[in-house]
Amino acid sequence: MSKQDLSVTAKLINGGMAGLLGVTCVFPIDLAKTRLQNQHGKDIYKGMIDCLMKTARVEGFLGMYRGAAVNLTLVTPEKAIKLAANDFFRQLLMEDGMQRNLKMEMLAGCGAGMCQVVVTCPMEMLKIQLQDAGRLVHHHGSASAPASRSYTIGSASTHKCPSATVIAWELLRTQGLAGLYKGLGATLLRDIPFSIIYFPLFANLNNLGFNELTGKASFVHSFMSGCVAGSIAAVIVTPLDVLKTRIQTLKKGLVEDNYSGITDCARKLWIQEGPSAFMKGAGCRALVIAPLFGIAQGVYFIGIGEHILKCFE
Numbered sequence: 001m002s003k004q005d006l007s008v009t010a011k012l013i014n015g016g017m018a019g020l021l022g023v024t025c026v027f028p029i030d031l032a033k034t035r036l037q038n039q040h041g042k043d044i045y046k047g048m049i050d051c052l053m054k055t056a057r058v059e060g061f062l063g064m065y066r067g068a069a070v071n072l073t074l075v076t077p078e079k080a081i082k083l084a085a086n087d088f089f090r091q092l093l094m095e096d097g098m099q100r101n102l103k104m105e106m107l108a109g110c111g112a113g114m115c116q117v118v119v120t121c122p123m124e125m126l127k128i129q130l131q132d133a134g135r136l137v138h139h140h141g142s143a144s145a146p147a148s149r150s151y152t153i154g155s156a157s158t159h160k161c162p163s164a165t166v167i168a169w170e171l172l173r174t175q176g177l178a179g180l181y182k183g184l185g186a187t188l189l190r191d192i193p194f195s196i197i198y199f200p201l202f203a204n205l206n207n208l209g210f211n212e213l214t215g216k217a218s219f220v221h222s223f224m225s226g227c228v229a230g231s232i233a234a235v236i237v238t239p240l241d242v243l244k245t246r247i248q249t250l251k252k253g254l255v256e257d258n259y260s261g262i263t264d265c266a267r268k269l270w271i272q273e274g275p276s277a278f279m280k281g282a283g284c285r286a287l288v289i290a291p292l293f294g295i296a297q298g299v300y301f302i303g304i305g306e307h308i309l310k311c312f313e
Contacts, residue, residue: 019079
């Protein structure tokens, strides 16, 4: 195996391990984000803490990890593709991938965002259905809200919380592969701007801590650069994430709309809930993405993938 092949393999290992560790740490906050973005008004949850407390009380500790299995299964290829693709495009567009060129860095981030969506879209499609199921149980039992509709995909209908396998199978059976890629346009619309903002911002922040003796920034500086860049990018693209979440949610309450596309979703959200609705879950997103990418950059800094490969040499 050549040095270049080893480098790519190490990046894939680092990206995958960072994704697994990050998701395990922040998944409950991500669940709160999905439920807050999907609810109309504040009938059920008043905020992130209220959502997590009610979830833990009604559904137990494991309820906060509803849908985590999907993420843990697919986050390895997703994060591996995202981080490795960004490095690949940086090398391709900027010779050694090290010099500062904002336009090329943004283009590399765009390429990474487009590559990762192959895994991100179906992963989040399935995850959102499982995360939101608990909110609909609360919605169904709320005296102030009407009962929610039955979960329906094609001819399948049940009041029980379905598994990811059931949802995926029904989507494939009734709608084909396109069913798993519902909201693809909205996912691209969110992930490409995120990557365009995050990767150049991280690279430039990380470069501020460059140490000539070691040839790189310190671990703490890389970790903090990932956290800061991730949280800023996450908050900026929150309106696009809200649209994606609404479009990909299959099961609705009686008072909740279905959407024919991005424009229809944005129009209804603006008219019915006001401009503030576009920032629902912004705090949760920052709290999820910051440590997620801080951990990712930390894993890259330590070079866990490189150490693992050395054991097999």
